[in-house]
Amino acid sequence: MTILVVGSTGTLGSLAAEAALAEGHAVAAMVRDRQSPAAVRLRAAGAKLCVADLKDTKQIDMAVRGVSAVIITATATLSRREGDSLEAVDGRGLQTLITACIQNGVHHVVLVSFSRGIDADTPLSRFKRAAERRLENSAMECTILLPSYFPEKFMTPLVGFDVNAGRVRIYGDGTRPISYVATSDVARLAARCAAEPLGKGAIPMGGPKTYSQLEVAQLAEHMTGKRLVLDYMPLDHIESAMSSSGDPLKQSHLGLYRGLAIGDSLSADWAGEFGMTPTPLQACVERIWGLNRNGSISGETTNRSLS
Structure with a gap:
């Protein structure tokens, strides 16, 4: 069987492609530029490159022909390419892709979305939930992964969690439990499900243990030996900013921050069902912050996980 990975040059997608290989x-691996570093790595790992853009209906139709399963990890939430809006990619793009899968007889689609406990009404959530409903109402086999927060995204400077600078943004009061789940775990499960003949439906995915944002900050202090300054963004400020913003991307990011503020507690039951061991948060943060064995930070923290 051949598995097409859409979003393969992002970290989640590349990990899913590598896990399937x-x-x-x-x-x-669906790419837009064969010469990009991510595309070159995928080709070296053994993937066949397929050049297509989610905004091009004809290219998408050609990309799905002859494949058995499709893993979808694509999103415009962090893209800086011209034309890559949420509406164009997460909205029309995903719908175009699902239509092409239906019309070309793709057997199984695995969509990576996000926890339904993160329930703010934002452009991103509307597009993702629409894709989920479309798959669930289709005749195709489908699996919809619903992970909670990725530490590789939400414990980095891009969201104000800057260990190197010694400052951490806390959303809300920081006390609510969150089921951080490793990106690599979601990628492995996506690859495993895509190879199954039958879809698994909707699968909520949490990590092995919940942590509040304040507990994560304490963990960071313990592991790095740094004293961190906490900057709070209260829940009412988040919600006020959401309602006043006319920027779909900013609204969507604020909706994710609101989810951190209210908490998102999911079980790790998925791991036992698929014979997997969920990655502990400590192992994730050691990689994120580039910790040496003595707890010191080696070099600059990488943001490749946010590509």
Whole structure:
């Protein structure tokens, strides 16, 4: 079987492609630039490159022909390419892709969305939930992964969690539990599900233990030996900013921050069902912050996980 990975040059998508290759499956990686560093890595790992853009209906139709399963990790939430809006990619793009899958007889689609406990009404949530409903109402086999927060995204300077600078943004009062789940775990499960003949439906995904934002800050202080200054963004400020913003991307980011403020507690039951061991948060943050064995930070923290 051939598995097409849409969003393969992002970290989640590239990890999913690598996991599928490790399981012995043929992988077609959808890319827009064959010469990009991510595309070159995927080709070296054994993936066949497929050039297509979610905004191009004809290219998408050609990309899905002859593939058995499709893993969808694509999103415009962090893209800086011209024309890559949420509406164009997460909205029309995903709908175009699902239509192409239906019309070309794709057997199984695995969509990586996000926890339904993160329930703010934002452009991103409307587009993702629409894609989920479309798949659930189709005749195709489908699996919809609903992970909670990725530490590789939400414990980095891009959201104000800057260990190197010694400052951490806390959304809300920081006490609510959050089920941080490793990006690599979601990628492995996506690859495993895509190879299954039957879809698994909607699968909520939490990590092995919940942590509040304040507990994560304490963990960071313990592991790095740094004293961190906490900057709070109260829940009412988040909601006020959401209602006053006319920027779909900013609204969507604020909706995710609101989810951090109110908490998102999910179980890790998915791991036992699929014979996997969820990655502890400590192992994730050691990689994120580039910690040496003595707890010191080595070099600059990488943001490749946000590509």
